[in-house]
Amino acid sequence: MPTAPAGTLYRGREGMWSWVAHRVTGVLIFFFLLVHVLDTALVRVSPEAYNAAIGTYQTPIMGLGEAGLVAAIVFHAFNGIRILLVDFWAKGPKYQKVMLWVVVGLFVVTMAGFLPRHLINVFTGGH
Amino acid sequence: MAHGTAAVAKVDSPRSPYVRRKTTRGNYELYSWVFMRASGVVLLVLIFGHLFVNLMVGDGVHAIDFGFVAGKWSNPMWQVWDLLMLWLAMIHGTNGVRTIINDYATRDLTRGILKGLLLLAFTVVVVLGTLVIFTFDPCPPDAPAELLASFCTA
Numbered sequence: 301m302p303t304a305p306a307g308t309l310y311r312g313r314e315g316m317w318s319w320v321a322h323r324v325t326g327v328l329i330f331f332f333l334l335v336h337v338l339d340t341a342l343v344r345v346s347p348e349a350y351n352a353a354i355g356t357y358q359t360p361i362m363g364l365g366e367a368g369l370v371a372a373i374v375f376h377a378f379n380g381i382r383i384l385l386v387d388f389w390a391k392g393p394k395y396q397k398v399m400l401w402v403v404v405g406l407f408v409v410t411m412a413g414f415l416p417r418h419l420i421n422v423f424t425g426g427h
Numbered sequence: 428m429a430h431g432t433a434a435v436a437k438v439d440s441p442r443s444p445y446v447r448r449k450t451t452r453g454n455y456e457l458y459s460w461v462f463m464r465a466s467g468v469v470l471l472v473l474i475f476g477h478l479f480v481n482l483m484v485g486d487g488v489h490a491i492d493f494g495f496v497a498g499k500w501s502n503p504m505w506q507v508w509d510l511l512m513l514w515l516a517m518i519h520g521t522n523g524v525r526t527i528i529n530d531y532a533t534r535d536l537t538r539g540i541l542k543g544l545l546l547l548a549f550t551v552v553v554v555l556g557t558l559v560i561f562t563f564d565p566c567p568p569d570a571p572a573e574l575l576a577s578f579c580t581a
Contacts, residue, residue, distance in 0.1 A: 323527060330520035334548055337513065337556040340496070344559050347493035347567065347574040354491050366488060373474060380467045387464065414483065421487030 314397040322379050325372040332369055363422030367415060374410050378403040459522055466515045473512040494576040497565030501578070506560055513556045521549045 339357075342350040356362060382399045386392040392399070480499075482488055499505040524545055532538040566579035 323523075326520070326523045327527065330524055333516055333520055334552055337552045341555050341559045343493060343496050343563060347570045350493045350496070351574065357491070358488055363488065366482070370478060370482070373478070377467075377471045377475070380471065384464055384468070414478075418482055418487055421482075421489055 314400045318379055318382070318400050318403075322376060322383070325376040328372050329369070329376060358422075360422055363419070366422075367418060370414055370418070371407075371411060374414075375403070375407050378406050378410075463519060463522060466519045470512070470515050470519060473508060473515070476508070477512060493574055497563075497576040497579070500560065500563050501565045501576070510557065510560050513560070514553065517549055517553050517556075521545060 339353045340350075342353050357366070379400070382396070382403050385399060386396050481491060484490075500509070525542060528538060528541045528545065532541055566575055572580050
């Protein structure tokens, strides 16, 4: 029975799962970006067309989607900095696991600052 | 058996210099690796600023309408901000998806089709977005005044 090689930097656990999460969030953000440029391009059609499109972003369901999008961006951004440190800081590979938990901590703090304000805007604000 | 007679296989002289076969197409992947890291840092600043101004300040997402965009793009700072964000994010994202296609699409034809679609999406979105930023009119003459920014009627 072959056994899995032990002690590789990125096999299983924090290293691999952060890599998976980085890919998944990256793809999500990319497809949103394609849609977001197209909806913004409606400003060249007419104010009415743009306002109608952006109005659909102001519904509660889309508001929750925006919360998820921001969560994906915040994780991708902080984990990206962790990747930079793993690649360029001499002690980066040694501390890559600790740095993932720092990323998770910063993610929680940032979302705690963003979510209440955004959700209040979505569920009580405007129209 | 023609052992040791006229038919001796020609063997390279052991002293002939080793010639490395070229197996790469230049340093493209190295530059792409560097670009992902450099653009990532810039995008962190650009996108966090974008999200803060559009979702956190004032009424957040509810404040966004045509007049809001007009107010931002009448300022060259936001035009440059959004243009840089568009280009860097599209190149960064396209290059990331290219890596993922290379990893998971094993058939040449599948990989070619997916990367062709990716290049098409990249070109359409970047050209469209760039044109929109540069040709945007914050006060279109035929639009109802109540939909426009206050500086259009002032």
